[in-house]
Ligand SMILES: NC(=O)C1=CN([C@@H]2O[C@H](COP(=O)(O)OP(=O)(O)OC[C@H]3O[C@@H](n4cnc5c(N)ncnc54)[C@H](OP(=O)(O)O)[C@@H]3O)[C@@H](O)[C@H]2O)C=CC1
């Protein structure tokens with residue numbers, strides 16, 4: 437497969453390594469230094485760039501009729517607009533806040549736990565996410581996905597980085613050098629705490645998941661999520 441990398445930073449480079457191992461070719465690498473680019477030689481585009489440029493990149497790929505997956509976080513206020521743009525062009529688009537198999541299993545585990553815990557009002561939920569210090573957005577896209585799923589399955593109404601009021605989920609976003617991504621969800625009562633935690637040991641899981649998604653979407657039309665790719669949930 438001929439792959440265009442829209443963003444060639446920490447994730448773009450991790451994806452390149454695994455792509456070459458899987459016999460794909462990288463035909464384009466776009467960075468902040470790139471003035472103009474041509475996607476005509478690409479079978480699929482993979483966007484891991486910046487919150488401020490992701491929407492423009494995704495639209496560029498859709499305009500070129502190239503299937504696009506995006507892992508960039510922090511731009512989701514524009515998600516519905518991108519979906520409409522994709523539908524109008526009958527294109528192919530997949531966004532995931534986290535491409536790793538482990539986190540996608542963790543999403544399912546958290547959903548089931550939230551359904552169980554919603555009956556037990558003595559417990560309240562909090563979340564902690566830890567990432568490297570270069571991360572631009574907080575909370576992480578993964579933490580937002582986790583919180584939104586809890587909200588959909590319980591009486592919680594919203595998440596906050598500030599002190600939580602009743603029915604709010606407090607998310608603590610910590611930044612520590614060289615931390616690829618850790619997410620922990622805890623249900624606290626006066627008597628005890630129940631926690632589940634996912635720790636990424638490297639970026640390899642995100643990169644492998646992104647490539648699997650790129651391979652999967654390359655011959656499809658529509659708007660997808662990792663649930664479609666992994667067939668879980
Ligand atoms: N969904 C998931 O599974 C994961 C998502 N992420 C998300 O992916 C994004 C990227 O992460 P990461 O690789 O660590 O970040 P980096 O900062 O390491 O890389 C960002 C890249 O985007 C490039 N860039 C800047 N401007 C543009 C532009 N206009 N068009 C295209 N590329 C541009 C940068 O260029 P330059 O090199 O010149 O600075 C750089 O190469 C973040 O939003 C992060 O949260 C990260 C890991 C997993």
Ligand SMILES: O=C(O)C1=N[C@H](C(=O)O)C[C@H](O)C1
Pocket residue numbers: 509533534567568571575576577578579616617618642
């Ligand atoms: O910026 C990162 O590094 C990561 N970002 C994603 C997020 O915001 O959830 C996924 C992963 O945790 C790494």
